[in-house]
Each structure stands twice: as C-alpha cells, then as structure tokens.
Amino acid sequence: MTMRRPLLIGVVIVMAFGLAVYLRLWTIDYQISTSETELLRRQFDHANMEAMDESAEWRLKFDQAQERATKCTKELKRVKETLGDNSTASMTKRLDMLQKENINLLERVETLKRELEAEKLKCSMQRV
Template identity: 85%
Template sequence: MMVMRRPLLIGFVILMALGLSVYLRLWTIDYQISSSEAELMRKQFDLANMEAVDESAEWRLRFDEAEERATKCTKELKRVKENIGDNSMTKRLDMLQKENINLLERVETLKRELEAERLKCSMQKP
C-alpha cells in the first residue's frame, strides 16, 4: 500500500509545483499589466490635471478682466455722480441757459432790425 501511495504523492507534489508555477506566472503577467495600467492612469491624471490648471488660469483671467471693467465702471459712475451733485455744474448750466435766452433775444432784435432795414431799402427804391 505504501508503494502505491508514493507515486501518487510524488505526482501530487509535481502537480502542486506546476500549479504554483502557473499561478506565479499569471501573477507576474497581471502585475506587469497592472503596473503599465498604473503608468497610463498616472499620465492621464497628469494630462487632466494640466488641462484643469489651464482652464482655471483661463477663468482667473476672465475674472480679472471682468473685475477690472467693473472697477473702471464704478469709478466712472462715482465721478459722474460727483459732477452731477456738484453745485458748480448746476450753476454753470443755469448760466448757460440764461446766456442762451439772452442770445435768442439778441437774435430776435437783430431779425427785427434786418427787417426794418429791408423795408427802408424797399421804400427808397423808386
């Protein structure tokens, strides 16, 4: 009985050794694939990260430009409000309106004088 078990035991050990070698071979293949996948994933991550940084920089530039425009508009609005609220501008506008009225009256007077001169000229012609 012992004689029959010995070849069976040797066959079983050989079979185990072959199974272990196949397992180790499959494990090394899987490890190589996994490491190359990891490298590929790292490259993809780096690429995605660079794209995100570029997009972030683009949005920051847009934000800075919009902030600059808003600041410029705010300053301009403040200046306009100061000028409108300024009494000197109101006084100047009143003065210009009075001057305009005086000039319109002067134009009317000159028109009447011109008409009178035309009338004189037409009366002097025989």
C-alpha cells in the first residue's frame, strides 16, 4: 500500500496538470473561435446584403419585362378587337378595291400618255 500511495498522488498530479493544460487550450481556442465567429458573421452579413441587392436587381428586371409583356398583350388585344373577326375578309376586300383602283389609274395614265403624244404631234405640226 505504501507503493500505491505515491503512484496515486502522481496520477492525481498528472491529471491536474492535464486538466490545467486542457482548460488553457480551451480558453485559447475559445478566444480564437470568438474572433472567427465575429469575422464569419460580418462576412455572412456582407454576402447576405450582396445577395439581397442582386435579388432586387433581378426582381426589377422581371417587373420591367412583365410590364412590357402586359403592355404588348393589351396592344395586341386592342388591335385584334379593331380588326374584328372578319379581318382576313375585310383585308381581301380592301386589296381587291386597291387592285381595281390601280388598274383604273394605269388606264388613266395610258390615256394621258396618248393625249400627251397627240399634243406633242400637234405642236410639232404647227412649227413646221
């Protein structure tokens, strides 16, 4: 038993030193991790603000695109309403009218050309 007592005291002393070293290492690690935590928190806040700014930019772009699409859709509906259901038939009718008018105008141009030639011929006959 006399041999065991100094061994037991040595083990207790070694355990006390081990505990002291462990606590010292833990406090150093705690101080480092506290400053790291603060740094990480600031970095996270900065990244979060950047992400919110980018999200706001994309939301603005989306809203503008949606507004343009809505405007185009409304304008398309308005045009369709003004043309009505018979838009093809009315366009065909208008095209036929324009073609007839074009033919009449071409005939009129030919008539005027003939009259011009006749007047030129008269003028040349009067000079001679």
